[in-house]
Amino acid sequence: MATKNLSEYDLASVPSASGMKFGIVVAEWNYEITGALAQGAVDTLLKHGAKDENIVLKHVPGSFELTLGAQYLAEFTKVDAIIILGCVIQGETRHFDFICEGVTQGITNLNIKYNKPFIFGLLTTDNQQQALDRAGGKLGNKGDEAAVTAIKMLALKNELTT
Numbered sequence: 001m002a003t004k005n006l007s008e009y010d011l012a013s014v015p016s017a018s019g020m021k022f023g024i025v026v027a028e029w030n031y032e033i034t035g036a037l038a039q040g041a042v043d044t045l046l047k048h049g050a051k052d053e054n055i056v057l058k059h060v061p062g063s064f065e066l067t068l069g070a071q072y073l074a075e076f077t078k079v080d081a082i083i084i085l086g087c088v089i090q091g092e093t094r095h096f097d098f099i100c101e102g103v104t105q106g107i108t109n110l111n112i113k114y115n116k117p118f119i120f121g122l123l124t125t126d127n128q129q130q131a132l133d134r135a136g137g138k139l140g141n142k143g144d145e146a147a148v149t150a151i152k153m154l155a156l157k158n159e160l161t162t
């Protein structure tokens with residue numbers, strides 16, 4: 001099966017993001033990749049009508065810190081949804097597994113605890129090339145996909161609560 005291009009989607013299926021407030025938390029590890037994810041996410045939010053002043057972008061040292069960084073954004077700012085961006089590349093030790101499991105479980109818990117969308121934008125790859133391919137390379141940009149997901153989840157929440 002061909003791998004999906006992360007930046008290709010039906011433009012008409014994305015609701016307007018105007019009036020929505022977004023937090024973005026980005027890991028500094030593998031910044032060549034995570035910086036590109038963040039740029040993709042910001043560009044996509046703006047493209048769909050989000051206002052620059054309604055996007056709060058913060059950095060944390062590594063992917064393991066993403067969960068707490070996201071919780072800080074939920075607790076201490078007025079954002080409606082939080083996009084979580086990191087990149088964990090398989091190394092020689094089992095750190096990969098521990099970090100991926102920790103972040104996945106952490107983000108799952110945040111979604112439930114805050115009843116807000118916390119979007120999983122963590123690349124988990126075997127090598128750097130696979131990550132580059134998904135950070136603005138030949139398979140698009142996971143940051144774009146994460147931004148579209150955040151908009152759609154907020155639109156769903158708005159639809160059901162207004």
Ligand code: RBF
Pocket residue numbers: 027029030061062063064065086087088089090091093095096099
């Ligand atoms: N953080 C990442 O975001 N991506 C990685 O690929 C990554 N690999 C790591 C490998 C090792 C051996 C260690 C010790 C840490 C790694 N980290 C990575 C950093 C981790 O997410 C966290 O910032 C630190 O463990 C401090 O809590």
